[in-house]
Amino acid sequence: MTTTPHPASGDEQREHGLRDAVRTDIERVEEPARLLRVSTMARSLLEEAKGVHLEERARERMHRIYEQAIKEVAGSVAPELRDELERLRPTPNGGTPTEMEIRVMQGQLVGWLEGVFQGIQAGLQLQQAAARQQQLGLHAGRALARPDGLRPQGEGNYL
Template identity: 65%
Template sequence: MRPPGGLPGDDGPSAESAVEVEIGRVKEPARLLRVSTMARSLLDEARGLTLDEHARDTLQHIHARAVEEIGDSVAPELRDELERLLPASSETLTQSEIRIAQSQLVGWLEGVFQGIRIGLTLQQAARPDLPRPPGPASGPGAGPYL
């Protein structure tokens, strides 16, 4: 049995079309990146604080809004996957539940970005005329910001 897309005339999807499907699952990457950055910052800030009921209610509302924004930026199958991560309770969550929900959201977003990175790397490998996608940098000034 040949791997999908191995030779011309195969019925299986090509590596390039699989990459395009993966990348196409994110409709608005810039929006997704902004919300992701906000979610990570929120998680980092909330991690060290003691949260009273009002703060937990506010964080829960922000979390739900972030999930809604993310859902508008991705394909329906990713939106469905994301909605399964939502807390089941409509009551104000505990401090631990809020942090777990935020961690799940950040982890899910990192998985989406990892899929995009892998897709771009595969696309570049299949077409050497394309520039290499940015990878993890090291040294002074390396990191998520300029």
């Protein structure tokens, strides 16, 4: 008599798909420490840009820093995120950006980076929840061993 393998339930398939998606999201960030440093710098620059009037030389400098930050981010993430960032990037107008353009560019970069970090945090939380659930399942399916080597009462091969 042959038996057919029991197909995975819908819940198991969803859980497996979720684990794969979480793993993919987390693996998209290749250098999280570098990304955190760039994010902190971009957030600080955004605050600076909000609080002061930026003359042309300051705007040029802020734009160069922004472009360098984009390069640093691109070197820290997987190609899919690099492409996403490039698609979301404001298109340059050819000259020195205005104060408002600088603020928008910096704000967009900070927001995008925060979204990446939130994705990582959510992924890690899902991984931890799945590991706890798996651990609970393993503990529930296993009888606790007694020091004398006997099985707990009521646990045998037969009902």
